[in-house]
Amino acid sequence: MVALDLAQNTLDGLMVGSSYALLAIGFTLIFGVMRRLNLAYGPTIMAGVYLGTAAFISLGAPILVVLAIVILGASLVGLYVERLCFRPFGEGARTASMVASFALWMQIEEAAMHLLPRHMNPFPALVASAPLEIGPLMLRADHLVMLAATLLIAGAATYLLARTKLGLAIRAVIDQPRAAAIVGIDVERVMMLTFVLASAIGGIAGFLIAATDAQVTAMIGMWATTKGLVAMMLGGLGSVKGAIAGGLLLGVLEAHAQWFLGPQVRDMVAWGLLFVLLAFWPGGLMGAKALDRTMAVGRRV
Amino acid sequence: MDGFLITVLSNIGMISFVALSAYILLLSGQISFGQQAYFGIGAYVAGIATVMWSWPLAAALVLGAFVAGAAAGLVGLVTLRLSGIYFAMATLAFAEIMRIAAELFVYRREIGGIETGPDGIDGFRDIRYLFANDISPFQSCLIVYALLVAVLATLFIVERTRGGRMLRQVGEDPLLAEVNGIDVMRVRIAAALSAGAVAGLGGGLYAHLLTYVEPRSFDIMLGVHALAYGLIGGLGTALGPLLGVLIDIGLLESTRVFRGYRMIVFGGLVAVLLIVRPRGLLDEVAISRIRQALRRWRHAGD
Amino acid sequence: MLDVQDIVTAYGKIEALKGVSLAVAEGRITCLLGPNGAGKTTLMYSIAGVLKPRRGTIRLGGVDITGQSPSAVVARGLALVPENRLVFPQMSVAENLEAGAYQRRDAAEVATDIERMYARFPRLKERHAQLAGTLSGGEQQMLAVARALMSRPRILLMDEPSLGLAPLIVEEIFRIVAELNKDGVTIFLVEQNVHMALKVAHHFYLMEQGRVTFSGEPGKLAEDEVIQRAYLGTSRQTSGDTTSSHKPG
Ligand SMILES: Nc1ncnc2c1ncn2[C@@H]1O[C@H](COP(=O)(O)OP(=O)(O)OP(=O)(O)O)[C@@H](O)[C@H]1O
Numbered sequence: 098m099v100a101l102d103l104a105q106n107t108l109d110g111l112m113v114g115s116s117y118a119l120l121a122i123g124f125t126l127i128f129g130v131m132r133r134l135n136l137a138y139g140p141t142i143m144a145g146v147y148l149g150t151a152a153f154i155s156l157g158a159p160i161l162v163v164l165a166i167v168i169l170g171a172s173l174v175g176l177y178v179e180r181l182c183f184r185p186f187g188e189g190a191r192t193a194s195m196v197a198s199f200a201l202w203m204q205i206e207e208a209a210m211h212l213l214p215r216h217m218n219p220f221p222a223l224v225a226s227a228p229l230e231i232g233p234l235m236l237r238a239d240h241l242v243m244l245a246a247t248l249l250i251a252g253a254a255t256y257l258l259a260r261t262k263l264g265l266a267i268r269a270v271i272d273q274p275r276a277a278a279i280v281g282i283d284v285e286r287v288m289m290l291t292f293v294l295a296s297a298i299g300g301i302a303g304f305l306i307a308a309t310d311a312q313v314t315a316m317i318g319m320w321a322t323t324k325g326l327v328a329m330m331l332g333g334l335g336s337v338k339g340a341i342a343g344g345l346l347l348g349v350l351e352a353h354a355q356w357f358l359g360p361q362v363r364d365m366v367a368w369g370l371l372f373v374l375l376a377f378w379p380g381g382l383m384g385a386k387a388l389d390r391t392m393a394v395g396r397r398v
Numbered sequence: 399m400d401g402f403l404i405t406v407l408s409n410i411g412m413i414s415f416v417a418l419s420a421y422i423l424l425l426s427g428q429i430s431f432g433q434q435a436y437f438g439i440g441a442y443v444a445g446i447a448t449v450m451w452s453w454p455l456a457a458a459l460v461l462g463a464f465v466a467g468a469a470a471g472l473v474g475l476v477t478l479r480l481s482g483i484y485f486a487m488a489t490l491a492f493a494e495i496m497r498i499a500a501e502l503f504v505y506r507r508e509i510g511g512i513e514t515g516p517d518g519i520d521g522f523r524d525i526r527y528l529f530a531n532d533i534s535p536f537q538s539c540l541i542v543y544a545l546l547v548a549v550l551a552t553l554f555i556v557e558r559t560r561g562g563r564m565l566r567q568v569g570e571d572p573l574l575a576e577v578n579g580i581d582v583m584r585v586r587i588a589a590a591l592s593a594g595a596v597a598g599l600g601g602g603l604y605a606h607l608l609t610y611v612e613p614r615s616f617d618i619m620l621g622v623h624a625l626a627y628g629l630i631g632g633l634g635t636a637l638g639p640l641l642g643v644l645i646d647i648g649l650l651e652s653t654r655v656f657r658g659y660r661m662i663v664f665g666g667l668v669a670v671l672l673i674v675r676p677r678g679l680l681d682e683v684a685i686s687r688i689r690q691a692l693r694r695w696r697h698a699g700d
Numbered sequence: 701m702l703d704v705q706d707i708v709t710a711y712g713k714i715e716a717l718k719g720v721s722l723a724v725a726e727g728r729i730t731c732l733l734g735p736n737g738a739g740k741t742t743l744m745y746s747i748a749g750v751l752k753p754r755r756g757t758i759r760l761g762g763v764d765i766t767g768q769s770p771s772a773v774v775a776r777g778l779a780l781v782p783e784n785r786l787v788f789p790q791m792s793v794a795e796n797l798e799a800g801a802y803q804r805r806d807a808a809e810v811a812t813d814i815e816r817m818y819a820r821f822p823r824l825k826e827r828h829a830q831l832a833g834t835l836s837g838g839e840q841q842m843l844a845v846a847r848a849l850m851s852r853p854r855i856l857l858m859d860e861p862s863l864g865l866a867p868l869i870v871e872e873i874f875r876i877v878a879e880l881n882k883d884g885v886t887i888f889l890v891e892q893n894v895h896m897a898l899k900v901a902h903h904f905y906l907m908e909q910g911r912v913t914f915s916g917e918p919g920k921l922a923e924d925e926v927i928q929r930a931y932l933g934t935s936r937q938t939s940g941d942t943t944s945s946h947k948p949g
């Protein structure tokens with residue numbers, strides 16, 4: 098029943114891929130306004146999720162409170178990262194910025210280990226109902242919630258960027274930072290808000306993935322950084338649509354690879370695809386049109 | 399000398415190879431997240447050469463460096479057109495592919511009645527060349543530093559030649575370099591090749607000094623650390639990356655003052671240091687000041 | 701209206717402005733001439749808050765704005781048409797204009813102002829949905845001017861608006877400059893095109909190597925004499941019937 102396997106894998110992949118898409122949206126927003134890589138993005142999410150977990154374990158906080166703590170925690174830590182790794186650096190010090198964010202990655206992970214020293218910790222489960230059956234296919238209810246949340250957030254982010262004043266400012270800063278300053282946009286403030294926004298979105302992604310697993314491990318920071326990066330690059334940098342496409346593609350690909358080739362090969366396939374795309378088709382999924390722009394942005398990192 | 403100190407010194411020496419490898423690429427203007435791949439390649443190849451093929455250590459190290467350099471050159475052919483984040487991600491992707499490949503790589507043979515060789519995710523154990531040949535930890539440490547000094551000396555000499563100046567020029571402004579008639583792609587491939595070989599040499603040493611290497615030994619952490627060392631220590635001189643390694647491993651990890659809080663301290667320090675000195679402690683300005691001071695001092699001595 | 705006193709602005713160790721003083725009178729067109737690398741753009745960016753001067757003061761309508769952020773300077777009623785236009789290439793013409801009105805809170809008025817811009821620049825109306833990066837050079841220049849006007853500035857700084865444009869379009873740009881001025885906008889214009897500049901300007905300054913070396917009124921000096929002074933480096937022997945307002949630096 099290969100056809101059935103393929104269908105089931107694709108379905109599972111789309112669900113997991115939706116969390117990747119959220120991570121990629123956050124990464125893309127930060128990369129867009131900063132033009133620098135935030136390696137501490139995953140650990141920022143980890144910090145939020147760990148704070149939520151700690152509240153859950155020690156105080157028995159209900160799931161919505163945990164969600165609020167995760168979002169708030171990730172946003173605050175995101176702000177800290179922005180202050181220390183991005184705001185102080187000018188255009189000329191992109192590498193320094195990135196390495197500083199790596200230094201904070203190490204720092205945040207160690208702090209998280211002090212908060213919850215065990216490798217694996219329990220996390221409140223999202224929905225505990227039995228899987229839905231659609232014909233021969235199975236669909237986990239919590240996966241559906243994850244997909245719905247992703248679509249909701251992606252829609253909200255798109256609306257924010259396209260229709261609001263803050264969105265206009267964010268796009269202006271992404272497009273031509275000096276001109277943004279000249280027309281009177283407070284560029285530093287926009288960068289800060291974007292950072293907080295992206296961290297909050299990342300926090301939601303972290304929450305969703307931890308809640309569907311009903312547990313969280315110390316690997317979540319590394320996981321979020323690498324998955325988000327790969328999904329963003331697959332999508333071709335710099336657009337919310339690309340980020341969603343990249344995330345879903347990564348999810349589907351991994352699901353098939355895991356089913357047919359095993360978990361180790363799964364990770365290799367994702368990296369392999371990224372490598373081939375970069376080496377031979379660097380525009381990513383958004384194709385050649387987006388290439389010029391993204392290359393110009395990406396090159397300057 | 400006591401055993402702990404020798405171990406720490408050896409570690410500093412071996413990690414310095416990866417840091418230098420990342421530094422060479424930084425000079426050429428490229429940020430690599432993936433120099434650990436060549437460290438791993440060097441470690442496996444050299445280990446296989448001594449253990450499974452009974453090669454002498456020197457030949458094995460050369461082979462490890464050679465294969466790593468060749469791999470880096472080949473990867474460079476397809477990735478060096480890229481720059482910025484694209485190059486960084488391509489190098490990381492390659493390194494992760496190599497690490498997972500090592501997790502799947504099984505090559506076992508019976509040598510002297512015992513089955514040995516790389517064993518997938520458990521890694522490659524019992525690389526006992528140094529032990530079998532009665533080379534003490536102190537002697538191995540000397541080997542590490544002899545090779546490190548040789549690499550550094552080569553780097554210093556190259557930096558003074560036309561090739562070295564071309565390398566910095568390509569790093570600072572590839573377009574201008576192109577205009578000035580420099581074949582940017584060739585310079586970059588040469589840089590990638592040598593960077594790979596240097597990392598491979600470090601990997602070969604690592605496998606033999608620790609007697610084992612496993613896929614985890616060369617994950618993304620090693621790669622990004624290597625990059626960070628150059629930036630902390632300074633991009634003005636090849637001694638910069640070594641200073642970075644020294645500060646991290648020598649001062650923080652080994653003195654154990656901040657046990658359990660090392661990364662909290664180190665991470666914060668690095669972030670603040672980079673704000674003050676975005677090109678590291680020994681940046682170009684610092685180096686030219688030191689040179690001037692030395693010159694003055696020498697003249698005063700005359 | 702705009703009063704610049706003894707401004708020093710540096711890139712690293714190199715001082716691009718070595719003590720510049722000049723004044724732009726309200727309701728007039730003041731022109732800044734000078735050879736490449738004189739520091740004209742640096743001065744524009746220093747006034748607009750993009751670059752921070754090391755020393756000196758800049759007053760706008762009597763208020764000290766030295767070292768303030770660009771957004772604070774825009775809030776005080778100053779707008780800049782930057783060198784090389786700097787439109788938002790990946791945004792539509794309409795969005796570029798909206799961005800120009802970023803600090804305004806009167807959405808309805810902004811919409812009518814956009815229509816006004818379209819009336820003044822019909823080409824922009826035709827292309828309102830097109831990405832600004834795909835406009836021609838002249839169209840981009842008009843967009844940059846229109847974008848600056850969207851903030852309803854009291855004073856407009858323009859950095860070489862005619863650069864690289866065909867003569868016909870240059871004339872159009874200068875016609876617009878004169879029109880804007882008639883509508884009451886104070887204008888401070890950097891130009892290489894001495895001929896056109898002197899035709900519209902009420903007052904002009906010459907700048908050389910980071911210093912103001914001459915200042916005067918167009919009518920009183922023959923054009924080729926100005927060109928001589930501005931571009932052939934004889935301006936140091938300042939003389940003539942105009943006052944030199946620069947301070948010894
Ligand atoms: N970003 C920068 N970094 C270093 N030096 C700069 C920078 N921008 C300008 N300069 C230098 O400052 C001086 C003044 O430059 P500026 O752009 O202000 O001149 P300009 O009068 O506008 O010239 P042009 O007529 O060519 O536009 C020049 O010597 C230039 O090389």
Ligand SMILES: [Mg+2]
Nearest residue numbers: 740741742783
């Ligand atoms: Mg200029």
